[in-house]
Amino acid sequence: xxxxxxxxxxxxxxxxxxxxxxxxxxxxxxxxxxxxxxxxxxxxxxxxxxxxxxxxxxxxxxxxxxxxxxxxxxxxxxxxxxxxxxxxxxxxxxxxxxxxxxxxxxxxxxxxxxxxxxxxxxxxxxxxxxxxxxxxxxxxxxxxxxxxxxxxxxxxxxxxxxxxxxxxxxxxxxxxxxxxxxxxxxxxxxxxxxxxxxxxxxxxxxxxxxxxxxxxxxxxxxxxxxxxxxxxxxxxxxxxxxxxxxxxxxxxxxxxxxxxxxxxxxxxxxxxxxxxxxxxxxxxxxxxxxxxxxxxxxxxxxxxxxxxxxxxxxxxxxxxxxxxxxxxxxxxxxxxxxxxxxxxxxxxxxxxxxxxxxxxxxxxxxxxxxxx
Amino acid sequence: xxxxxxxxxxxxxxxxxxxxxxxxxxxxxxxxxxxxxxxxxxxxxxxxxxxxxxxxxxxxxxxxxxxxxxxxxxxxxxxxxxxxxxxxxxxxxxxxxxxxxxxxxxxxxxxxxxxxxxxxxxxxxxxxxxxxxxxxxxxxxxxxxxxxxxxxxxxxxxxxxxxxxxxxxxxxxxxxxxxxxxxxxxxxxxxxxxxxxxxxxxxxxxxxxxxxxxxxxxxxxxxxxxxxxxxxxxxxxxxxxxxxxxxxxxxxxxxxxxxxxxxxxxxxxxxxxxxxxxxxxxxxxxxxxxxxxxxxxxxxxxxxxxxxxxxxxxxxxxxxxxxxxxxxxxxxxxxxxxxxxxxxxxxxxxxxxxxxxxxxxxxxxxxxxxxx
Numbered sequence: 069x070x071x072x073x074x075x076x077x078x079x080x081x082x083x084x085x086x087x088x089x090x091x092x093x094x095x096x097x098x099x100x101x102x103x104x105x106x107x108x109x110x111x112x113x114x115x116x117x118x119x120x121x122x123x124x125x126x127x128x129x130x131x132x133x134x135x136x137x138x139x140x141x142x143x144x145x146x147x148x149x150x151x152x153x154x155x156x157x158x159x160x161x162x163x164x165x166x167x168x169x170x171x172x173x174x175x176x177x178x179x180x181x182x183x184x185x186x187x188x189x190x191x192x193x194x195x196x197x198x199x200x201x202x203x204x205x206x207x208x209x210x211x212x213x214x215x216x217x218x219x220x221x222x223x224x225x226x227x228x229x230x231x232x233x234x235x236x237x238x239x240x241x242x243x244x245x246x247x248x249x250x251x252x253x254x255x256x257x258x259x260x261x262x263x264x265x266x267x268x269x270x271x272x273x274x275x276x277x278x279x280x281x282x283x284x285x286x287x288x289x290x291x292x293x294x295x296x297x298x299x300x301x302x303x304x305x306x307x308x309x310x311x312x313x314x315x316x317x318x319x320x321x322x323x324x325x326x327x328x329x330x331x332x333x334x335x336x337x338x339x340x341x342x343x344x345x346x347x348x349x350x351x352x353x354x355x356x357x358x359x360x361x362x363x364x365x366x367x368x369x370x371x372x373x374x375x376x377x378x379x380x381x382x383x384x385x386x387x388x389x390x391x392x393x394x395x396x397x398x399x400x401x402x403x404x405x406x407x408x409x410x411x412x413x414x415x416x417x418x419x420x421x422x423x424x425x426x427x428x429x430x431x432x433x434x435x436x437x438x439x440x
Numbered sequence: 441x442x443x444x445x446x447x448x449x450x451x452x453x454x455x456x457x458x459x460x461x462x463x464x465x466x467x468x469x470x471x472x473x474x475x476x477x478x479x480x481x482x483x484x485x486x487x488x489x490x491x492x493x494x495x496x497x498x499x500x501x502x503x504x505x506x507x508x509x510x511x512x513x514x515x516x517x518x519x520x521x522x523x524x525x526x527x528x529x530x531x532x533x534x535x536x537x538x539x540x541x542x543x544x545x546x547x548x549x550x551x552x553x554x555x556x557x558x559x560x561x562x563x564x565x566x567x568x569x570x571x572x573x574x575x576x577x578x579x580x581x582x583x584x585x586x587x588x589x590x591x592x593x594x595x596x597x598x599x600x601x602x603x604x605x606x607x608x609x610x611x612x613x614x615x616x617x618x619x620x621x622x623x624x625x626x627x628x629x630x631x632x633x634x635x636x637x638x639x640x641x642x643x644x645x646x647x648x649x650x651x652x653x654x655x656x657x658x659x660x661x662x663x664x665x666x667x668x669x670x671x672x673x674x675x676x677x678x679x680x681x682x683x684x685x686x687x688x689x690x691x692x693x694x695x696x697x698x699x700x701x702x703x704x705x706x707x708x709x710x711x712x713x714x715x716x717x718x719x720x721x722x723x724x725x726x727x728x729x730x731x732x733x734x735x736x737x738x739x740x741x742x743x744x745x746x747x748x749x750x751x752x753x754x755x756x757x758x759x760x761x762x763x764x765x766x767x768x769x770x771x772x773x774x775x776x777x778x779x780x781x782x783x784x785x786x787x788x789x790x791x792x793x794x795x796x797x798x799x800x801x802x803x804x805x806x807x808x809x810x811x812x
Contacts, residue, residue, distance in 0.1 A: 109762075109763075109766045109768055110759070110762060110763070110768075111763060111768050113768065113769060113770075114769045114770065114773075115770070116770065116773070117754075134766075138762065138765060139758070139761075139765070143737060143738060143758060143762075146738060146740070147740055147756065147758060147759070153756075153758070153759055154759060155754045155755055365511060365515060366518060368518070368519055382527045384519065384525075386511070386515060386519060386525070387482070387519070387525055387526060389511075390481075390482060390510065390511040390515075390525075391481075391482070391483060393510060393511070394510050396481055396482075396483050396485065397485060397486045397769055397772060397773070398483045398485075398486065398487070400769060401488070401769070401773075
C-alpha cells in the first residue's frame with residue numbers, strides 16, 4: 069500500500085520516552101503530539117477555517133456518520149471533497165463511523181457483515197460495513213481514513229471483548245481489500261481489546277502486521293478509570309512500531325492527553341474543549357472556570373490572566389458572561405476560541421518539554437497543578 | 441446644549457435632492473446616508489467588532505431596554521461604558537427604550553409620568569420615564585442618545601395620535617432638562633404624528649425648535665403602506681433643518697431605504713438584514729434567496745455571483761445550506777456577514793449616486809430591478 073502520509077520521529081524524550089514528531093499529509097504537515105479539533109458536521113462548531121488557522125490548528129477531524137447522513141458523501145464529493153466543501157486547506161482525519169454507530173441506542177447487534185443502524189434524524193435504516201465506510205471516506209477525501217472497527221463499551225466481559233477485537237481485525241482486512249490505493253489518502257488501523265492487556269497486545273500485533281501508515285487506539289476513555297487506560301497504553305507500547313504515528317481516539321482532556329503523551333501517544337481528538345465552551349466552561353491557567361456563574365458579572369478581567377489569545381486580549385469575563393446569559397452566539401464563539409487556543413498552547417508546551425528531555429518533570433508538575 | 445456630534449452636508453443631489461454628508465461623533469465619523477447594524481444586547485448577532493469593521497460599519501445601534509434589563513446599565517458603566525464593554529471603538533447610537541416598551545404586550549397605558557412595563561425575562565415591573573431613559577443612556581455612554589418618545593401603533597385615530605405626539609413633545613423637554621451636558625454625548629429629538637401630515641408638521645416644528653444636534657423620525661414603517669410613509673417624509677421635509685442629520689428609525693429594507701434617501705433621510709437602522717440572515721434568507725444582486733431550500737443542496741456557486749465579500753469568495757450555497765440544515769452556528773455567521781455587507785455596499789452605491797447627481801435615476805433603476 070502506497071503511503072500518502074509520512075511520520076518522522078524527531079525526538080524521544082530521554083527523561084520519559086515521550087515522542088515528538090511530524091506527520092506529513094497531502095494537505096500539509098503538523099507536529100506531534102497534536103490535538104485535533106472536532107468538526108463533526110463539516111465545521112468545527114462556531115469557528116471559521118481562518119480562525120482555526122489563527123490558533124495554530126493544522127489538522128481537524130470530520131465525522132463520517134454525520135456527513136453520510138447530511139449532506140451525504142456524494143454532495144461532498146461533487147463539491148470536490150471535504151476540504152473544498154468546508155474551505156479547509158489543511159489536513160483532515162475522518163473517523164470510520166464505527167464509534168457513532170456503536171454509541172447509537174437504535175443500533176442492532178453488529179453481525180460479521182456490518183451493522184444496521186437507524187438514523188437519528190428521520191428513523192431511516194442504514195447498513196454500515198467496512199467496505200461502505202471506506203467508500204464514504206474515500207469520497208469525503210480526508211487525508212487520514214480510519215478503519216471501520218467495533219468499539220466495545222466498558223465494562224465488557226472478556227469473551228465479548230475477544231470476539232469483538234477479532235472481528236475488528238477481520239474488518240480491517242476487509243477495509244484494506246476495499247481500499248482504492250490511487251487516491252491520496254492513508255488508512256489507519258485501530259487497536260481494540262477493551263481493558264484486557266493480553267487482548268490489547270494480540271490486537272496490536274494483528275493490526276500492525278498490516279504495515280499501515282499509522283494506528284489508532286480505540287475503545288479507551290469510555291468510562292474506565294484513568295489507570296486502566298494508562299495500563300493498556302503501556303501494555304501495547306512495545307508492540308507499536310516506533311516509526312508510525314499513534315492516535316488515541318476520543319481523548320482530549322488535558323490530564324488524559326498528558327498521560328497519553330507519557331506513554332508514547334502522538335495524536336488526540338475530543339469534542340470536550342468545544343462542547344464545554346458552549347456550556348460556558350473555560351480552561352484557564354488557574355483551572356476550569358464556569359463563566360456563567362454570578363460572581364463573574366462584574367469581573368472585568370480576561371477569561372485567563374495568563375493567556376494571550378484574541379479573546380483574552382479583547383473581552384472581559386463580565387462581557388462573555390453577559391453574552392452567554394442572553395444566549396448570544398458571540399459568547400459561544402469566544403469561549404470556543406479560547407478553549408481551543410488553550411489546548412493548542414498546551415500541546416506546544418508539551419512538545420517543547422519533550423524536545424528538552426524534561427517531559428517527565430513537566431507531566432508531574434502539570435498533574436499537580438491541575439490537582440490530578 | 442453643547443454639541444458633541446456634528447453634521448456636515450457634503451452634497452445635495454441636483455437630480456433628486458437626496459443628501460450626502462458626514463456625521464462626526466466622539467468615536468469617529470461616518471458618511472451618510474448610513475445604515476446602522478443593530479446590536480440589541482451589546483453585540484450585533486454572530487459578529488465580532490473586527491468583522492463589523494471589515495464590512496465597513498462605522499456606527500452600530502444598542503438597545504436601552506435590553507441592556508437595562510441585562511446586564512444592567514451599572515455593570516456597563518463600571519466596565520467603562522458600552523464601547524469598552526463590547527470592545528467596539530467606533531460610534532454607537534442607543535434608542536431610548538421607548539419603542540421596546542411600547543411594543544411590549546405587558547405594558548400598561550402610558551401616563552404623563554412615563555410607562556410601567558413588565559420584564560419579558562422575569563415578570564418584574566419597571567417604570568421608564570424620560571429622565572430614567574436619559575440616565576440609563578448616559579451610563580451606557582453611547583455617542584447618540586435618542587429622546588424618550590411614545591411610538592404609536594398603526595392605524596391610530598387622529599385624536600390619539602395628537603395626544604401622543606404632544607406628550608412626546610413634553611417628554612422631549614423633560615429629556616433636555618434631565619440631560620447632563622458634561623458628558624460627550626448628543627441628544628436627538630424624535631418627530632412623531634403617525635400618518636397625519638399636519639400632526640407630523642406640528643411635531644417637526646416643536647422638535648426642531650429645541651435646536652438639537654440631530655432628529656429621529658419615529659412611528660413609521662410600523663405597518664402603514666410605503667406611500668403613506670413617503671408622504672409623511674415629504675410633509676416634514678421643509679421643516680427639518682438642512683444642517684442636521686435625519687434618522688428614519690427602524691427602517692432598513694433596501695426599498696424603504698432607497699425611498700427614504702430620496703426624501704432627505706440620512707440615517708437608517710433595522711434588524712431585518714441580520715434577522716432574515718438567521719432564517720436563511722440572503723440578499724443578492726439577483727433578488728432575495730432562501731438558501732435553505734432544496735435546490736441549493738448541489739449549488740456550488742457563491743450566495744451572490746455579483747458579490748466580493750468574504751463569504752461569497754470562500755463558501756458555496758451548498759455548504760451554507762448544509763450548515764443551516766444541521767443548525768451549525770457558522771451558517772448563521774456567514775449569512776449575517778453577507779447580508780450586512782450587501783447593505784453596506786448598497787449604501788456606498790447610494791452615496792456615490794448622490795455625489796454624481798444621479799440619485800433620481802439610480803432610485804428608479806433600483807426599484808425596477810427589485811420589482812417594487
